Amino acid sequence: MGDTQDSPSGPSEVILCGTFTLVPGTGAPLSLILTRKELLIQTLSLDAQPSPHYSLALADCIGCRSFRGKDPTELGGYLTAAFCPLRGEALGKTIYRQRVSRTFRIEVSRDKEHNFNVAKTWANRIWEMAEDQGPPSSILPPSRRFLVLLNPFAGTGKASGHFQTHVIPTLTEANATFTLLETERPKQAQELVRDEDLSGWDAIVVMAGDGLLFEVVNGLMERPDWACAIKKPLAVLPGGSGNALAASVSYYSGHKQASGTKLLNNCTFILCKGQPVHLDLVSLTTSSGRRIFSFLSFAWGLISDVDIESERYRFMGSARFSFGTFVRLTALRTYRGRLSYLPARTSPDSTPESDSHRHNLNSSTDTVNPNVLEDSLLVPLNEPVPPHWTTVTEDQFVLVLLLYQSHLGADLFTAPMVQSPGEGVMQLFYATSRISRASLLKLFLGMEKGSHMGESIPHITNVPVTAFRLEPLENVGIMTVDGESIPCCSLQGQIHKGLGRIISIPQGP
Ligand SMILES: Nc1ncnc2c1ncn2[C@@H]1O[C@H](COP(=O)(O)OP(=O)(O)OP(=O)(O)O)[C@@H](O)[C@H]1O
Numbered sequence: 001m002g003d004t005q006d007s008p009s010g011p012s013e014v015i016l017c018g019t020f021t022l023v024p025g026t027g028a029p030l031s032l033i034l035t036r037k038e039l040l041i042q043t044l045s046l047d048a049q050p051s052p053h054y055s056l057a058l059a060d061c062i063g064c065r066s067f068r069g070k071d072p073t074e075l076g077g078y079l080t081a082a083f084c085p086l087r088g089e090a091l092g093k094t095i096y097r098q099r100v101s102r103t104f105r106i107e108v109s110r111d112k113e114h115n116f117n118v119a120k121t122w123a124n125r126i127w128e129m130a131e132d133q134g135p136p137s138s139i140l141p142p143s144r145r146f147l148v149l150l151n152p153f154a155g156t157g158k159a160s161g162h163f164q165t166h167v168i169p170t171l172t173e174a175n176a177t178f179t180l181l182e183t184e185r186p187k188q189a190q191e192l193v194r195d196e197d198l199s200g201w202d203a204i205v206v207m208a209g210d211g212l213l214f215e216v217v218n219g220l221m222e223r224p225d226w227a228c229a230i231k232k233p234l235a236v237l238p239g240g241s242g243n244a245l246a247a248s249v250s251y252y253s254g255h256k257q258a259s260g261t262k263l264l265n266n267c268t269f270i271l272c273k274g275q276p277v278h279l280d281l282v283s284l285t286t287s288s289g290r291r292i293f294s295f296l297s298f299a300w301g302l303i304s305d306v307d308i309e310s311e312r313y314r315f316m317g318s319a320r321f322s323f324g325t326f327v328r329l330t331a332l333r334t335y336r337g338r339l340s341y342l343p344a345r346t347s348p349d350s351t352p353e354s355d356s357h358r359h360n361l362n363s364s365t366d367t368v369n370p371n372v373l374e375d376s377l378l379v380p381l382n383e384p385v386p387p388h389w390t391t392v393t394e395d396q397f398v399l400v401l402l403l404y405q406s407h408l409g410a411d412l413f414t415a416p417m418v419q420s421p422g423e424g425v426m427q428l429f430y431a432t433s434r435i436s437r438a439s440l441l442k443l444f445l446g447m448e449k450g451s452h453m454g455e456s457i458p459h460i461t462n463v464p465v466t467a468f469r470l471e472p473l474e475n476v477g478i479m480t481v482d483g484e485s486i487p488c489c490s491l492q493g494q495i496h497k498g499l500g501r502i503i504s505i506p507q508g509p
Helices: 112-132 157-173 188-195 210-221 245-253 259-274 302-316 318-330 437-447
Strands: 012-021 029-035 040-043 053-057 061-068 078-081 099-108 144-152 177-182 203-208 234-238 276-285 291-294 297-301 334-343 358-360 367-373 396-403 427-430 460-472 479-481 484-486 489-503
Touching: 012 112, 012 144, 012 177, 012 427, 029 291, 040 318, 053 078, 061 259, 078 112, 078 157, 099 112, 112 234, 144 437, 157 177, 157 203, 157 460, 188 210, 210 234, 210 245, 210 460, 234 245, 234 259, 245 259, 245 489, 259 489, 276 427, 297 302, 297 334, 297 460, 302 318, 302 396, 302 479, 318 437, 427 437
Parallel strands: 144 177, 144 203, 203 234, 234 489
Antiparallel strands: 012 029, 012 099, 029 040, 040 053, 061 078, 078 099, 276 291, 276 489, 297 396, 297 479, 334 396, 334 460, 358 367, 396 427, 427 460, 460 489, 479 484
16 A cells, blocks of 8 residues: 655645545545646556546635554554535536535555644645635634524424534534524524624524524614624525525525525535625614614515515425415516615715724714714605605505515526625615506516516516615505514615625635
């Protein structure tokens, strides 16, 4: 059995090569070659036939560790490397991440400690090379500590089981630790993040639907130290029926559209390999003076009706939205209201509201309130919108939607133009009462793959905006913020670019 060799990094970029055996396995020798990009595994055979080989990309590596054999008489050094490569491409199916873990044994001498040290060198170099494949500035520590908030009743009620079978093994391989809290009632997560010291965790992970993350964001914004607390990195694992942010982050991180446990696998990989990036938050103020913080969407009309009315089809999982849409299309309603907005192009380009928050100049009293985030683009709701805003001339709507992420659901690729969670723009979509059922059907069918943006659908408008106001002329219809219903009322909102942070894998330069 040959010894392991350390090669200088030349054009071949071989970092290490050596002879191992696979565990468990037949004991047949394998050649392992570590390059800057991959781990090549080749069966060694004595006949002249070319040996089968395969490679694992280091960009997909989530962890690597070395250890000694348990039996004191066992001399080998051991190495386990875990990867989450993409699967399904060759079969033309949905491409998604699937965990692959390989353990190798090396015995280059009769000295157990020496063999262990060789395995350790390999594990360290593999991990070093794997880290080189990631984003340049690693903000999270290598051993990540997560607070996981899980809603056991989200979606079809499988979140706890999926966490055990799909998430824990991957977190373990990635050397991450976590504290799991299963929520027992609504608002528990909101109160917890509002009241607790969060410094013991590197990120707050929500395994649920968008509703639980909505609680977390609003809980953080209720803290006296909200400006600092809202910078705590958040992460999403899809466990509910509305998993729009999880689907969006998976898309931003370079994955094809997926749902169910495939999306969960993608998001678990992102949790292990990603970095905190800016997350836009929208501050909404209602006519009753309520302040709500939103990371995803505001909806009125068809979309919010479907979201809430389809609760009764919860057993269907995310399919409840498609089914609910078809049901609602048969009994279409219109809603009267005045819609105004500030087009994105006319507002000054704002930088992420990272470390220096502008605080509130409370316009009703003209006193500075340092404890409140300022909505600098808005005037009080009882005053007319500023003259440089646009007011839609029609006042009969079938739907009004403001979406700030790419997906409205795991299967609803509604805003394909959104490429990252912190662009500082809301995508306003509205349909007036003149829209036909056929056009709405075309819209919703197109949204499954995002193809609706390339089609001409009459009476649907899309405008990028940074602020909006909606004044219902009759207080009817359901309004939703991030999929959670609120009483129908006049309200307005503005985007705060990069106010929060979410773990994602940025693509491109
Ligand atoms: N243990 C619990 N029992 C009942 N409700 C809970 C519990 N924990 C959280 N909730 C509430 O459930 C709501 C929906 O949660 P979540 O978004 O996680 O699931 P979901 O199935 O995707 O729901 P939806 O599609 O309605 O948003 C949240 O508003 C949250 O307050």
